[in-house]
Amino acid sequence: MRIEYFQLIDRITDLNFNDLTIRAEANVPATSTIFEGHFPGRPLMPGVLLIETMAQASGWLLIARNRFAKMPFLATVKEAKLRTFVTPGQALIVSAKIMHEGSGFALTEAKIETNGKTVCDADITFRLVDFPQGEFVANMREVAKRIALPMEVAPHG
Amino acid sequence: MSSTFETVANIIAETCDIPRDTIKPESHAIDDLGIDSLDFLDIAFAIDKAFGIKLPLEQWTQEVNDGKASTEQYFVLQNLCARIDDLVAAKGK
Numbered sequence A: 001m002r003i004e005y006f007q008l009i010d011r012i013t014d015l016n017f018n019d020l021t022i023r024a025e026a027n028v029p030a031t032s033t034i035f036e037g038h039f040p041g042r043p044l045m046p047g048v049l050l051i052e053t054m055a056q057a058s059g060w061l062l063i064a065r066n067r068f069a070k071m072p073f074l075a076t077v078k079e080a081k082l083r084t085f086v087t088p089g090q091a092l093i094v095s096a097k098i099m100h101e102g103s104g105f106a107l108t109e110a111k112i113e114t115n116g117k118t119v120c121d122a123d124i125t126f127r128l129v130d131f132p133q134g135e136f137v138a139n140m141r142e143v144a145k146r147i148a149l150p151m152e153v154a155p156h157g
Numbered sequence B: 001m002s003s004t005f006e007t008v009a010n011i012i013a014e015t016c017d018i019p020r021d022t023i024k025p026e027s028h029a030i031d032d033l034g035i036d037s038l039d040f041l042d043i044a045f046a047i048d049k050a051f052g053i054k055l056p057l058e059q060w061t062q063e064v065n066d067g068k069a070s071t072e073q074y075f076v077l078q079n080l081c082a083r084i085d086d087l088v089a090a091k092g093k
Helices: A033-037 A047-065 A135-146 B002-016 B037-051 B057-065 B071-075 B077-092
Strands: A011-016 A021-027 A070-082 A091-101 A105-114 A117-130
Touching (some): A070 B037, A091 A117, A105 B037, B002 B077, B037 B077, B071 B077
Antiparallel strands (some): A070 A117, A091 A105, A105 A117
């Protein structure tokens, strides 16, 4: 994770356009100023960052699905369950599945696991808007390359 | 249309916590019922699922923004239901 930059996905390990699923690695850093405040003596990954991690995995799935034509923006988080504590240095596996593709919006189900145990899960809705051009899309393509988002697979639709 | 309206009205009542008896065919989803765009995403999802269609919200929004259509054409419920019926009929062809 580049946690200070809010870039929480490290590497996409699987992208399946038939099942509309994604799987990614997200490694919680061993140290961060975030853990100094949250909490002193008992460092914990903030729950909102776990939710953001699930949203980012879902977002990359949607970006790959529409090949950078539409940018997903987080709109709604439902049924978010933070099931266990996550601490510095833990290796997380994030997965998401597209449940519905509407006109200008999409819904995913996402979860995070560590050592085969579900850490958290949520149903997430995104607004899809025309991809902002210029610096925005250039930076997103750079991040996509860094996290190994497979772009050679032609998505349906 | 009547059964379409019943389904849509029930979806709106449940999704937005609006009393069912205040939802009429002539109600404007935005102006009368106060449904915002975020809540409308939930409604659109439920309508898509219930009728097996994809409401063309992006196209409708574009038409309204371009002045080619009024919000009444799409967001007064009896008109919305007529659009849904058209989409369902088109799907069966």
